[in-house]
Amino acid sequence: MSKDRYSRQSFLGGNAEELISRCTIAVPGLGGGGSHIVQQLAHIGFQRYVLYDFDVVEESNLNRLVGANLTDALAETPKLHLAKKMIYGLQPNATVRGFACKWQEKPEPLRECQIVVGCVDSYKGREELEIACRRYLMHYIDIGMDVHGKERPVIGGQVVQSSHGGLCMRCMGFLTDEKLAAEAARYGDAGHRPQVIWPNGVLASTAVGLAVDLITNWTRNSRSHAYLAYDGNQGTLKESLTLRNLAIKACPHFRDCEVGDPVFVEL
Amino acid sequence: MKVQIKLTGALHADIIRDLARPHPFAAERVGFVFGRAGSLTDHGRLILLTRYHSIPDDQYVEDHTVGARIGSEALTWAMQAVYHGRPAREGIFHLHLHGHYGETGMSATDRREIPRLIPGFQSVGRDAVHGIIILSADHGSGWVWPQSGTEPIHADCVSVIGAPVGVFDRGRAK
Numbered sequence: 397m398s399k400d401r402y403s404r405q406s407f408l409g410g411n412a413e414e415l416i417s418r419c420t421i422a423v424p425g426l427g428g429g430g431s432h433i434v435q436q437l438a439h440i441g442f443q444r445y446v447l448y449d450f451d452v453v454e455e456s457n458l459n460r461l462v463g464a465n466l467t468d469a470l471a472e473t474p475k476l477h478l479a480k481k482m483i484y485g486l487q488p489n490a491t492v493r494g495f496a497c498k499w500q501e502k503p504e505p506l507r508e509c510q511i512v513v514g515c516v517d518s519y520k521g522r523e524e525l526e527i528a529c530r531r532y533l534m535h536y537i538d539i540g541m542d543v544h545g546k547e548r549p550v551i552g553g554q555v556v557q558s559s560h561g562g563l564c565m566r567c568m569g570f571l572t573d574e575k576l577a578a579e580a581a582r583y584g585d586a587g588h589r590p591q592v593i594w595p596n597g598v599l600a601s602t603a604v605g606l607a608v609d610l611i612t613n614w615t616r617n618s619r620s621h622a623y624l625a626y627d628g629n630q631g632t633l634k635e636s637l638t639l640r641n642l643a644i645k646a647c648p649h650f651r652d653c654e655v656g657d658p659v660f661v662e663l
Numbered sequence: 664m665k666v667q668i669k670l671t672g673a674l675h676a677d678i679i680r681d682l683a684r685p686h687p688f689a690a691e692r693v694g695f696v697f698g699r700a701g702s703l704t705d706h707g708r709l710i711l712l713t714r715y716h717s718i719p720d721d722q723y724v725e726d727h728t729v730g731a732r733i734g735s736e737a738l739t740w741a742m743q744a745v746y747h748g749r750p751a752r753e754g755i756f757h758l759h760l761h762g763h764y765g766e767t768g769m770s771a772t773d774r775r776e777i778p779r780l781i782p783g784f785q786s787v788g789r790d791a792v793h794g795i796i797i798l799s800a801d802h803g804s805g806w807v808w809p810q811s812g813t814e815p816i817h818a819d820c821v822s823v824i825g826a827p828v829g830v831f832d833r834g835r836a837k
Contacts (some may be wrong), residue, residue: 418830533669613827655711656699
């Protein structure tokens with residue numbers, strides 16, 4: 397491969413290519429958001445992947461699933477297969493560990509990662525991923541979008557980074573008991589949630605940017621956390637007002653010693 | 664068996680800062696770091712480092728045949744800490760710094776001296792995993808003794824989860 401391959405991203409640092417290639421990154425959820433993420437990671441030069449998705453391509457995915465075509469919908473191609481195809485097409489020497497299940501059914505490979513980019517649908521799913529990331533020392537980056545209202549639809553979304561030593565998703569006001577309770581009350585009545593490709597693209601690109609910055613620190617920001625709120629109607633992505641006005645500076649929800657497999661202590 | 668070691672960027676910075684300080688008479692510093700275990704596929708072990716213990720200056724013993732030698736007070740403290748960490752199965756790792764860049768390994772002195780500490784740690788914390796970690800200026804290596812094991816396993820990777828992320832693979836220089 398020519399040395400020119402990464403010449404346009406050399407501003408990331410002289411050893412960025414090496415640093416990126418050594419990082420193991422997980423993407424649980426390879427739908428509208430995850431497919432963008434995987435594509436960009438492969439372009440940038442990531443070589444080590446842990447992927448989770450049990451779903452197959454359906455016709456209703458074709459409005460937003462990057463890499464999918466009509467044949468995939470007809471053949472019900474696994475989304476995992478699409479992701480692998482995208483990665484190997486750009487990085488033939490990549491190590492891709494793919495699992496056609498929920499990450500909770502096969503959590504051990506996830507623990508080997510340094511960064512997890514969660515592309516899951518539910519608040520509960522996000523909470524579980526963040527807990528796993530805190531317990532097994534991984535940076536967690538979350539993306540998600542939603543469309544509210546029918547008369548005048550409003551597109552909203554977020555990119556959140558939760559890292560050890562920084563504020564967690566509860567501290568940042570993104571995860572709340574009210575949201576989790578409301579979601580639990582709607583269980584079984586979710587229906588088809590509106591999803592379109594461009595907000596996913598914005599959010600996924602931003603998440604990949606955060607991941608690359610965590611690895612290379614090219615911005616010198618050394619972020620310990622981030623909460624960026626997307627307004628799809630205005631076309632803006634800004635630091636969340638909740639986070640900007642937050643009084644707490646340290647996370648009370650996760651303690652440094654609460655890592656590793658839980659241990660049951662006999663009383 | 665696959666073994667990986669992880670620590671946060673903040674802990675890594677604390678360790679480097681402490682170990683890089685000159686000692687009144689020892690040529691280098693050593694320390695202890697504690698770790699809890701997580702399970703990986705195929706019975707692999709993930710060691711998650713939690714906290715660092717800096718050894719006070721007066722607990723070193725003057726011995727110019729080695730870079731640093733710690734006395735019985737420091738070792739007794741370490742044994743007690745392992746004992747008190749038993750409910751959480753918290754293991755202890757002897758830690759020091761090699762000042763060069765790139766991957767590092769145990770010197771002949773390291774191989775001769777440090778593993779002798781492990782049976783003592785195993786005797787008081789038999790359900791925990793103990794070992795040795797050596798950091799360099801931009802890399803790190805670890806050796807882990809599984810429960811009651813006599814031979815160490817060289818860790819495949821030491822990761823620093825900070826900003827920037829550090830991934831120090833075994834057998835792959837920086």
